[in-house]
Structures are given as C-alpha cells and as structure tokens.
Amino acid sequence: MNSTPSLRIDTAIQPTSSLRFLLYGGLGSIMGLLAWLAPLFLWQYVLLLIVVTVVTVYLAFSRPIPLHFSQPPLSHRLDKHWQLLIRTSRGDELWQAQLVAIHGCRWAVSLEFIIVEPYRRPLAITVFRDQVSVNQWRELGVLANISTNKT
DSSP states (O other): OOOOSSOOOOEEEEEEOOHHHHHHHHHHHHHHHHHHHHHOOOHHHHHHHHHHHHHHHHHHSSSSSEEEEEEOOOTTTSSSOOEEEEEEEEEEEEEEEEEEEEESSEEEEEEEEEEEEOOOHHHHHHEEEGGGGGHHHHHHHHHHHHHHHHH
8 A cells, every 4th residue: 555645744743752851851950950059948948849849730730732733735825724632631622723933943843823723822832853753853844944934
C-alpha cells in the first residue's frame, strides 16, 4: 500500500518532552543554587519552597496540553481554520483557531494562535523536537521558514 504524503500539516504531539524537562530542570537548579547561596533564614527557605511548589502545581494542572493540530484544507488560507486537540481539566476538546505567528529554533517551535471556538482567547504552544516525528518536525520547520520569510 503506497500512501501519498499530505500537503497539510497533521501533527500528533506527545504530551511530555524530555527536552522541556531538561530545560525546566536546569532553570530550577540554577534558581535553587542561587537561593541556597543567599543568606536567608530557615523560615524564608520554607516559604520559598512552598511558593515554588504551589506555582509548579498550578502551572502543571492549569495549562492546556496540546495533543494534535491540523492545518486547514488547501482551499483555505494558511492562517485560518486550524484544528487543535487540547487536553484540559474537562477532558480532551477540539478547538478551532487562527494561526497568528510561528517561530522556530533548533530544539523548539512556538506557534501563536487565537482560539475561535470554544471561546476567543490567545494561546501559545511550544512544541519541542522530541514531541513529534522527524518528518513532522521537518514540516513544522518549513512552515516556520515560510512564515518568517513573509514578514
């Protein structure tokens, strides 16, 4: 069976990323080292630990997790009619969005959307290289280059 490659981006995204974990772990280690070197009292260290824990838990559970996104059909503009499968606290939901911008670098691609449905709001998604297949990473890189060259 010979499958024809699609002219659209249809990308499944792994919800976890070891690159993201390394980035956040490195930043957390640097901040922990700086806090350790600061001359604080014990109660200040405890308060700092509580605040960091609360912020980490809040960010981990409040942020929508992208699972899949699809580019619009070729008959539509590139920036309109994107479909995003998002995991929220209410379960998996299909959102419709408009692509505002895409920025690529060596290890990550950042996509900026305006959500149209279920309610209007901005959403930025960062996809790390290890969250998608090699072919999908190449497609995202091409889209980022096209978007960068248009401006």
